[in-house]
Structure formats: structure tokens, C-alpha cells
Amino acid sequence: MSRDAEPVSAWREATIERIVVRTPRVKSFFLRTPLAHHVAGQHVDVRLTAEDGYQAQRAYSIASAPGEDAMELAIEELRDGEVSPYFHEVAQVGDRFEVRGPLGGHFIWRARDGGPLLLVGGGSGVAPLMAMARHRAQAAPDVPALLVYSSRTWEDVIFRDELLRAHDARNGFDLVLTTTRGPRGRPQDHERRLDATLLSAIMGRWGHAPAHAYVCGADTFVEAVTAALVRDGIPAAQVRAERYGGPAS
Amino acid sequence: MSTRGFTGRRPTQAAAKRLPPGQYQTEDFPVLSMGPTPQVRLADWRFTLHDGPRPLASFTWDEFEALPRTRWRGDIHCVTKWSKFDTEWEGVTVDDLFAAAGVTPPTGYLLAHSFDDYDTNVPVADLVGGRAMIATRFADAPLHAEHGGPARLLVPHLYFWKSAKWVRGLRFTARDEAGFWELRGYHMYGDPWREQRYTDDP
Numbered sequence: 001m002s003r004d005a006e007p008v009s010a011w012r013e014a015t016i017e018r019i020v021v022r023t024p025r026v027k028s029f030f031l032r033t034p035l036a037h038h039v040a041g042q043h044v045d046v047r048l049t050a051e052d053g054y055q056a057q058r059a060y061s062i063a064s065a066p067g068e069d070a071m072e073l074a075i076e077e078l079r080d081g082e083v084s085p086y087f088h089e090v091a092q093v094g095d096r097f098e099v100r101g102p103l104g105g106h107f108i109w110r111a112r113d114g115g116p117l118l119l120v121g122g123g124s125g126v127a128p129l130m131a132m133a134r135h136r137a138q139a140a141p142d143v144p145a146l147l148v149y150s151s152r153t154w155e156d157v158i159f160r161d162e163l164l165r166a167h168d169a170r171n172g173f174d175l176v177l178t179t180t181r182g183p184r185g186r187p188q189d190h191e192r193r194l195d196a197t198l199l200s201a202i203m204g205r206w207g208h209a210p211a212h213a214y215v216c217g218a219d220t221f222v223e224a225v226t227a228a229l230v231r232d233g234i235p236a237a238q239v240r241a242e243r244y245g246g247p248a249s
Numbered sequence: 250m251s252t253r254g255f256t257g258r259r260p261t262q263a264a265a266k267r268l269p270p271g272q273y274q275t276e277d278f279p280v281l282s283m284g285p286t287p288q289v290r291l292a293d294w295r296f297t298l299h300d301g302p303r304p305l306a307s308f309t310w311d312e313f314e315a316l317p318r319t320r321w322r323g324d325i326h327c328v329t330k331w332s333k334f335d336t337e338w339e340g341v342t343v344d345d346l347f348a349a350a351g352v353t354p355p356t357g358y359l360l361a362h363s364f365d366d367y368d369t370n371v372p373v374a375d376l377v378g379g380r381a382m383i384a385t386r387f388a389d390a391p392l393h394a395e396h397g398g399p400a401r402l403l404v405p406h407l408y409f410w411k412s413a414k415w416v417r418g419l420r421f422t423a424r425d426e427a428g429f430w431e432l433r434g435y436h437m438y439g440d441p442w443r444e445q446r447y448t449d450d451p
Binding site for chain 1 (some may be wrong): 250251252253254255256257258271273279280281282283284285286287303329330365366395429430432433436446447448449450
């Protein structure tokens, strides 16, 4: 059986090609892997193995656009974590570990799915939304898209420069940021928790009715945002959610 | 293949015995769902058993609450890799439900259906014999909507996506029909001890 015919669930070797510091708590790891191309929004499972055979697995969303040479995982270092401290404190370019995937068949967006496209992210929950925004820029630039992204502070905004550039290009991609523990960086941004009132005001200014909404972040964030979208009249079936559960990983 | 410099944070020996492969223990109760949490009013709640398209029995909330109740304490395992130990549930076992409805399972398979149009397939044999319940209480309190309330299926020996939240009924099927996640890359059976996470896991 050729390598390409291996099932999606087979563990394959990934090599770290490049590491980019995104924020004080988030680094991006660019991986070379033999995995099949992903669909924007999908994740991979990562498996680390200690010398005595002990293993730990976690899932990480893919932040790169489908078809890029290297797969980008944006990993936040979590206090009391087991796998994320390895990535932040140990991993170097050239290091290898195992991955399988790409996985997930619901929290995904393809160019042919069209728009308008609403993306709402909290913290490192922006990762799969970034894959969608990048995919849109490459494959469906006519689709109107809005990313509403909540971070602790301006310094914690992952992919900040790339997102600001995409917004400033005025080609149908809009970015609204809100910071919960620090000052905003642009006049049009916000300095408060993303609640139903704020979200409704942001959507009103955007002026599109989303055909697809994707919400990703911590449990409480996703719960609040998805409930707000439904109350605002968006059919529940058009709202897809992915939650980063409570435990450190 | 070992990972240079990875040592890990080992579970205690006692915990390790209770953790299926690839799982880690959490003290939290994380949420996994595909979309918004449906708000189901008890006045509108109905639980229905179907054989294919044919309705067999239906319960209102009050009728359901009058059925014999069972408590279960044990470990649950989510395919996203967390396991939670010693969770405490209360509800109506599927055996008691079938008995109250006067239903003898007409087939070996069924789909659990939810108020948010989610569904998941489970063999009938995995639901009877005291192995599963329709749970309405968690840790001595009514089950919170975020965790599937008013009622969810509880099949703790399978990955937790099989324990459909906001459950509104069970429908017997002639064959093993894939449900929501099973159509989207996840395993048809989902035994955590055999690590059956994804479609082509053995």
C-alpha cells in the first residue's frame, strides 16, 4: 500500500520547519507533513511520545489556508498544560512528532459554500477562522466576510498585522477587534466583552445577513455568542460552533 | 518514535488504569456541541420512540418524570480526549423506558434524535441491560441546558458524542445508520478502550 493510500487515521511524522512568535503567549509552528490537504476549519491530532513510551495527544486547529506547503498550528501556552509547554519551552526547528488528520467535517468552510461569511473568535479560537479568512482571500475574494475577534489585549491579537492589512485592503474582508483587558488599537475597535448588544451593533454596521456563521473560542464565549446570534434572527442551523473546553492542554 | 525533550505529566497509577488510550483526566466539565444550545421548554418537551417512521410511544415531561429512576456514578470519555471521573447522573434506564412503553426492540439498531436535529447511532444491545439511561439530573441538580438538559442520552461506555444532548427520541432502524458525526468522519461504534475515534480506526 502506498503512503498516500493510508487511512486518514494513520499517524504520520511531522517536522517543525519554522517557528514564529505570534504573541507573548502564542507561537505558530509550521509543519512539514505527508498529510492530505485540509479543508479550512479542520484540525489535526498531535501525539507526543516520551522515551519510555508514555504518550499524550491533543487536537489543534489548522490556521494555514488549504494547499499551503507548510501546515500552521498556532499554539497557546496554557498554565498547567502538558502538551503546550512542550511546544513553547522545548520544541525547535527540526524536531519531529506524530500527527493524524486532517479531521472534522462540520466546522469547515469551502469557497463553494459562499457567503456572506461571519467569523467570531475568542483568543486562540481564531485559529480555524484564520484558515477560513485566508482561504477566502485566495479562493473566494468576492465573498463578503466579517471577523469579530475578542482578545485580552492588543498584544494578544494573534495574526494582528496580517488581519489589519487584510482589512485595510478593503476587498470585502472586515475586521472588528475587541479587547477585554486593555485599550483598543484602532478607533473602530472596542474595549469590552463581546456581548449580544455589541455583536448586534457590529453586525448592523457590517450590513450583511450571514449565510454561514462560525464561532470558536472558550465554552462561555461560544455559548454567549451563539445564543446572541440566534436571538438576532440567524437560523441555528447556519451557526456552527467549536469550543475549546475548560481544561488546560 | 520518541519526541525529543518530551517528558509529559503522568497520571497517577490509579488514574492511568481508568484512562482509555490517548485520554487525559480533567476536573472540569467541558462542552462539546456543534452549534447553539437549544432552549427546550418543559411544556413543549416530548420523548418519542419510533420504529422507522412509525411512532410507538410518546411521553410528556410529567409522564417521563413519573417513570422509575436510576442513579449511575462513573467515568465518561470525550473523543476530544478528556475523561472525567466519578460523574453522577440520574434518569430513566432505557430498559425501564422500553418496559413503560411496552416496546420490545424490533431491530438491533437505533438512532437517538435531538432537538437541534443532531442524531447518533447506537446498537440496541449497548443501551439495554442497564448500560444506558435518559439522564435528567447531574450531580443532584437538573441537567443544565449547556450539558444537554432537560434530558440527554447517557451511554458512558462509548465516546461521549454517542450520549446525545437534548434528546427527543429513539428511532429503531433496520440497519446501522450513521448519525451526524458518524457521517462526518467519526467512528460508527466509538469504543474508547479500542480508541475508535475516527471512521477508519480499527
